[in-house]
Amino acid sequence: MEIEEIKHLARLARIALSDAEVAAFKTDAESILGYVAQVQELSFGARKPVVGAHANPLRADEPLQEPGTYSDAIIGAFPKHAGRHNLVKKILSNDNA
Amino acid sequence: MPKETIASLRASFLDGSDTPSKALARAFSVIKEKDADVHAYLEVYDDAAEKARALDAAAATHDPSKPLLGVPVALKNNILVKGKKATAASKMLENYVATYDATVTKRLEDAGAVIIGATNLDEFAMGSSTENSAFGLTKNPLDLSRVPGGSSGGSAAAVAMGSVPVALGTDTGGSIRLPASFCGLVGLKPTYGRVSRSGLIAMGSSLDQAGPFARTVADAETIFNVIKGVDSYDATTYAEGTYPEVVTKDRYRIGIPRAFLHGIEPDVMEVFNAAVEKMRALGYDIVDVSLPMMEKGLAAYYIVMPAEVSSNLARYDGVRYGLHVDGRDLLEDYELTRAQGFGAEVKRRVLLGTYLLSSGYYDAYYGKAEQVRVVMREELASAFKDIDCILTPTAPIPAWKIGAKSDPLSMYLADIFTVPANLTGVPALSVPFGTVNRDGKDLPIGIQLMAPHDGEQRLLHIGKQILGE
Numbered sequence: 001m002e003i004e005e006i007k008h009l010a011r012l013a014r015i016a017l018s019d020a021e022v023a024a025f026k027t028d029a030e031s032i033l034g035y036v037a038q039v040q041e042l043s044f045g046a047r048k049p050v051v052g053a054h055a056n057p058l059r060a061d062e063p064l065q066e067p068g069t070y071s072d073a074i075i076g077a078f079p080k081h082a083g084r085h086n087l088v089k090k091i092l093s094n095d096n097a
Numbered sequence: 098m099p100k101e102t103i104a105s106l107r108a109s110f111l112d113g114s115d116t117p118s119k120a121l122a123r124a125f126s127v128i129k130e131k132d133a134d135v136h137a138y139l140e141v142y143d144d145a146a147e148k149a150r151a152l153d154a155a156a157a158t159h160d161p162s163k164p165l166l167g168v169p170v171a172l173k174n175n176i177l178v179k180g181k182k183a184t185a186a187s188k189m190l191e192n193y194v195a196t197y198d199a200t201v202t203k204r205l206e207d208a209g210a211v212i213i214g215a216t217n218l219d220e221f222a223m224g225s226s227t228e229n230s231a232f233g234l235t236k237n238p239l240d241l242s243r244v245p246g247g248s249s250g251g252s253a254a255a256v257a258m259g260s261v262p263v264a265l266g267t268d269t270g271g272s273i274r275l276p277a278s279f280c281g282l283v284g285l286k287p288t289y290g291r292v293s294r295s296g297l298i299a300m301g302s303s304l305d306q307a308g309p310f311a312r313t314v315a316d317a318e319t320i321f322n323v324i325k326g327v328d329s330y331d332a333t334t335y336a337e338g339t340y341p342e343v344v345t346k347d348r349y350r351i352g353i354p355r356a357f358l359h360g361i362e363p364d365v366m367e368v369f370n371a372a373v374e375k376m377r378a379l380g381y382d383i384v385d386v387s388l389p390m391m392e393k394g395l396a397a398y399y400i401v402m403p404a405e406v407s408s409n410l411a412r413y414d415g416v417r418y419g420l421h422v423d424g425r426d427l428l429e430d431y432e433l434t435r436a437q438g439f440g441a442e443v444k445r446r447v448l449l450g451t452y453l454l455s456s457g458y459y460d461a462y463y464g465k466a467e468q469v470r471v472v473m474r475e476e477l478a479s480a481f482k483d484i485d486c487i488l489t490p491t492a493p494i495p496a497w498k499i500g501a502k503s504d505p506l507s508m509y510l511a512d513i514f515t516v517p518a519n520l521t522g523v524p525a526l527s528v529p530f531g532t533v534n535r536d537g538k539d540l541p542i543g544i545q546l547m548a549p550h551d552g553e554q555r556l557l558h559i560g561k562q563i564l565g566e
Contacts, residue, residue, distance in 0.1 A: 016436035039465040049471035059332040073196035079421030
């Protein structure tokens, strides 16, 4: 695994990593991937097992409690809020300079 | 050291010789005496005293709907208790206060339990030793130089040191059974979907289940019966009759996957063989069973689990709750929050999962691992046509010295016998059987039983026969 590849993964995972953490991950990941790669040698032949036949049941999309039951508690957990709004940084900008 | 059980506490409440308040006071005094060394608890709830007092009168009466009336219980701190901190032993959630009760919390309280505190764990339940907590490790009460196992090490230690008769943990790849084995307790990982996951801090959503630690199989059964059942907040919970009935019998036919039992320390194997002899003495048939895909279980687990971890932990971004670290822009807010909020093992698994799910690797790793799960299930279903239960050691080793497993892979290997139950969804029970000696100390060893889906009653029945309950 290359250092640049690890830095790219960290960007995908939204985790800022120090150079020391990148180096440590390289060692650990190579050891772990070396072990788990044994699944790649498996051949299931003509009878390919079907994955997910009974996975991901979902309940009906209906509210299970009165609207507003948890609102105050959830707003109270926002890192920053203005009234009942969650404050986050702008992700769009108008200045194209 | 009080070695109380739910049964003994309830009996003494009923005959008036004891009360929930007195039982709680004893629990608090054990914590005061021992927890500075053990560190089983992240928080002890002051308001438990008031709750216990309110139950003092009622606890002297019998109410079949409240089998835990007045009984003190501890919960792993990845299980939500409304109004209390749910930290998952992470800096990310250090100050997070749960806005609702987990279904298991509510069911315990509805059954009369007094929840006395939150127990330590590996951060976000990622680890096999409870050394990965952001708030300091937990020690094994039976030998303070050793780990209690993980990730539910705090719950195991809370029971083993005598503060509570029972505690709840969660088990994604062995996180109840391994600490039960290391601390000499009974630990049950229920069938996937038997116990609601609503209000558990998610790690691997296709693998996670909550379950009990107890000193007796009967107590584990009492807790299981309280927390199990369909829940409208968890669509993976299943109704009675979903699986074919798994009957209890007078004598069982036990399968041992001998070809799979390697890498086990010799005296652990001797204890295991003694357990097999005990089963023969009970009149059980013992046969060899072939489950070749089990060999690949650990590799599949360390693909599926980090993949699910990387998805589940994407929610910790500093926007809605938990830690927020301010950066120059929103992207940097995310990156800095996650850099400071997550510990080393959590980062490792999130990054690995990100890698394993990325385009170009997905089929080679995740796709294959999911196929391994399907074949493992088929092998088990086929084996269970001939046998009633599968027996293995819970772990190849007893509790190790704190710090002895510093490279991640060597710790992962401790999960070799426990991950198949999570990958396939079947229930599994660890019961203490015998000890091995290390440095002059007798360390407990657990044996593990696996039954077909929804076969908890069979596991509990066999567990009781083995322990002579």
